[in-house]
Amino acid sequence: MKLHINTELLVGIVAVVLGLIAGAVLMLVGGYDPVEGYRFLFAGGLMNLERIGNTLAMATPLILTGLSVAFAFRTGLFNIGTPGQVLVGGLLATIVGLTVNIPKPLLLSLMTLTAIAGGAIWGIIPGLLKARFNVHEVVSGIMMNWIAYWITYYLVPSHFKGSYETESRQIPEAASLKVAWLTDLFAGSYINIGLFLSLVAVVIVAVILNRTVLGYQLKAVGFNRHAAEYAGISVNKNIVLSMMIAGGLSGLGGAALYTGYASSIQIGVMPSQGFDGIAVALLGATTPIGVVGAAVFFGLLQSGKGFMSAMTDIPPEIGDTIIACIIYFAATSVLIRKLIDDFKRRVAKGGK
């Protein structure tokens, strides 16, 4: 008897279950009731249309940052510069939204395009440095994050200050990715058309990776740089392209975050959606469809934790801790894989 189970999916599910168990243990250590905690955590993300909408709105930037990390990962690159790309994308979208005065459909297109361009520029720099000078993309990505952080920190208060010192003016209704029919459909939640944009991005990335020459080359570089080079694929060109596309995806994520989910940009905060994108990509096994599943699940944890901490004494950080544990278990998936293989072998032997 042969078992037909998708191992990647199984590994992901085991990592999630282990992460939830770790969270439960932690709640017990802190003297809380894990059953009640999880009940409110999931209820907070799912119990009515508004909360489901919020979960999806929370998942939208995560889909895009996860896709960004996953895409670069397929070319063998670690895009840790996602927070900076999100910031730059969000900042440019906000600036366009605050300053340009044209009809909503045109304005939204212009905003998303500038956000994509901004993120792409922030991604292309580490790409170029890697291709041209062999500078490790993790270090240059981190530097780019802090450069974006400080530029935002000074640019927003000096030119676009809102009612608080730490955030920009609210963008007008015409510049928001929230649209009336969608907001009404989900009983006034934060859901916005960024969700559809992110799903379009998922389809485009899936097509690029699986159905085009470009995708084939990108993956070839990821599998083995030297073999790809030998086969006549320009490694450097593909590294730059991959980082550019990855940056663009994160930039769009920034638009979805700051002009969709939120309606102003905060300074002094590195957007957590950036690093969470790494988590999403890993749990989603760096496949586009896996990214969507992982992003929705993390969006659920993120949007449910507020409700949980309001209804119980459990600190909301338990949500982030669970996500972090899941990533650790995904990182150590070698162990899980081995257990699954052993299990399959035993089943195969028993069923003979």
Next chain:
Amino acid sequence: MWQIIVHIFPYAIAFAMPLLITSLGGLFSERSGVVNIGLEGLMVVGAFASAASTVALYPSMGAGAVWVSLLVAMAIGALFSVLHAFASVSLNANQVISGTAINMIAGALTVFLARTFTGSGNIQLTQGAPRFDVPMLVDVPVLGPLFFHQTYGTTWLILLILALGTFVLYKTPFGLRLRACGEHPHAADAAGINVFRIRYAAVMISGALAGLGGATILVTYSGEFNGSVAGMGFLALAALIFGQWKPLGILGATFFFGFAATLANASQAEPSLQVIPEVILKIFPYVVTLLALVLFSKSTQAPRASGEPFEKGKR
């Protein structure tokens, strides 16, 4: 100009020290062949351990609690880094991913614990490490006011560890083996060195030193734990590369970062610096690092096997 330098020098040193010790931790880890981007998280863990133990011990021990808390921070940092060692040495997992997981766990878990035990996510220190003038030396012209005025005890401790670490790395059998594991683990293995054990030791040293780095931030200039060290761990990583994986190199790199960062903060108080926009001063260290990486790219001295899992049978 001299006045400005004398004025900001103590701050620059205070800022550089946690970077330096964390960077030294990273040096041990990377020279043994394990990339540790979890330094940021290990610093957070160290800061938390130090804050919690200072607050717990202060009533009974008084000022001595600060020093005990540094030891606690090192121990907890080393313990926490075992997570990274287990994933990247025992399981051959992707070291960057494991390090990222360490960062995420540290940030979330420490605030969760702080909130559980103190009610808020922050822990305030009643008293940090005291500052003092080094007797006699402070009267030396030029150098006195720069290096021996208003110093922290932790600064001297960290410089001592740097000297000790350099000695261990270059003058002892353990150091030689550690560097061999980072350059050519298979040759080291063939020579009878237990690569796994060396790499575990190196990662745990990096955890202890990063823990001390986080604790140093807490007891010197921050005075409050809030679940983050504001990217200092990543900066330490950059200093490690900037300093070309050498102890003296990272000393220079971290002093540079200390100065650059302090200059940006001091510009609010120093009228002569206000001609330069603050944003330029703030992004200056990062841009220079990028440029330095480009300049060094030709002659890079990275440990050859850094980031590569060691598989015994692989050739």
